[in-house]
Amino acid sequence: MKNAIKDKQAKKGQKNLVGLGFVTLIFLVLLKMFPEKYSAVIDVSLSYFKEMMLILPAVVLLMGLFMVWISKDIVLKYMGTTSGLKGVVISIILGALPTGPLYVAFPLALALKNKGASITNIVVFLSAWACIKIPQELVEFQFLGLKFMALRLVLTIIFVTIMGMIIEKLTKIIE
Amino acid sequence: MSPTAIFINSFVLLCLIVSFFKDKGKTKNAIKVAFKSLLKMLPVVLIIIILIGLLLGLAPPETISKFIGEQSGWGGFLLIAILGTVAHIPALLAFPIAASLLDSGAALTSVAVFITTLTMIGIVTLPLEIQLMGGKFALLRNGISFIVAILIALIIGAVI
Numbered sequence A: 001m002k003n004a005i006k007d008k009q010a011k012k013g014q015k016n017l018v019g020l021g022f023v024t025l026i027f028l029v030l031l032k033m034f035p036e037k038y039s040a041v042i043d044v045s046l047s048y049f050k051e052m053m054l055i056l057p058a059v060v061l062l063m064g065l066f067m068v069w070i071s072k073d074i075v076l077k078y079m080g081t082t083s084g085l086k087g088v089v090i091s092i093i094l095g096a097l098p099t100g101p102l103y104v105a106f107p108l109a110l111a112l113k114n115k116g117a118s119i120t121n122i123v124v125f126l127s128a129w130a131c132i133k134i135p136q137e138l139v140e141f142q143f144l145g146l147k148f149m150a151l152r153l154v155l156t157i158i159f160v161t162i163m164g165m166i167i168e169k170l171t172k173i174i175e
Numbered sequence B: 001m002s003p004t005a006i007f008i009n010s011f012v013l014l015c016l017i018v019s020f021f022k023d024k025g026k027t028k029n030a031i032k033v034a035f036k037s038l039l040k041m042l043p044v045v046l047i048i049i050i051l052i053g054l055l056l057g058l059a060p061p062e063t064i065s066k067f068i069g070e071q072s073g074w075g076g077f078l079l080i081a082i083l084g085t086v087a088h089i090p091a092l093l094a095f096p097i098a099a100s101l102l103d104s105g106a107a108l109t110s111v112a113v114f115i116t117t118l119t120m121i122g123i124v125t126l127p128l129e130i131q132l133m134g135g136k137f138a139l140l141r142n143g144i145s146f147i148v149a150i151l152i153a154l155i156i157g158a159v160i
Helices: A001-032 A034-069 A072-078 A084-096 A103-116 A119-131 A134-144 A144-175 B004-024 B024-058 B062-066 B070-086 B091-103 B108-120 B126-133 B135-159
Strands: none
Touching: A001 A034, A001 A084, A001 B024, A034 A134, A034 B004, A034 B024, A034 B091, A034 B126, A072 A084, A072 A103, A084 A119, A084 A144, A084 B024, A103 A119, A103 B070, A119 A144, A119 B091, A119 B108, A119 B126, A119 B135, A134 A144, A134 B004, A134 B108, A144 B108, A144 B135, B024 B091, B070 B135, B108 B135, B126 B135
């Protein structure tokens, strides 16, 4: 199982490198076709590269710290069947804490469901996992500013909570 | 260095120091994990940076804003919402892309809806979600997320 995951990751890494080669090729061809745009393109790329590199090491370090300090078991332990506002708050915090792509969250969500967590909590947990991760918020802060980031964060929390309650009601009606 | 970047780096440095005093071994492990994921991420970062350069350097802002700017109306808005739904880009990279779209004249609501649909909804991960959580749950969550993303974006556009 572990080897299969490693294999998959290695393949993904190769795919990314092939993608990079392909994009570099397009880049060179386009620059050859539009030599007058050369400096504009390079300027933009360099300035975005600089902005990214100023924070990317910090962001991956933070992700690494989360990974060693907060394991999946801890998430499962604290995430539970508490209902109401407290349950929602716990779901948001646990969803926002660990890192990893959304497909890692689904098995966790299933375990929660089997543990007896409410649909509201599961929806809030998945949504928090998907769009309000702490390292992610830092990158959003850097590129889009505090106001945008904070506003989107607050709106997301409000709306995913409402969404969770609606989905819970709807699944009950459908049943 | 911008104040934002200074803040982010100091914050992480502080976390690192606290972690180091609590457990040296774990902290070393975290740094190792971080370095590995940085290396893994780098090709994708470079791809996105090159594409942003080409987009902003070659396409005139008028062209981009014609499709997803203020004057593009609901069509452009929905176009970019759907684009965010089907695209499968790491969320970390969604923000530089969003910033580049803003730079080239995209409407703020369009950028907000792109980020939200991109992160919340996963067409690529939908089969797995259906398999694990059931079709009813998965379709409701993704469907309502789309509506929610539009609402969030409209409010952001109205407030900022």
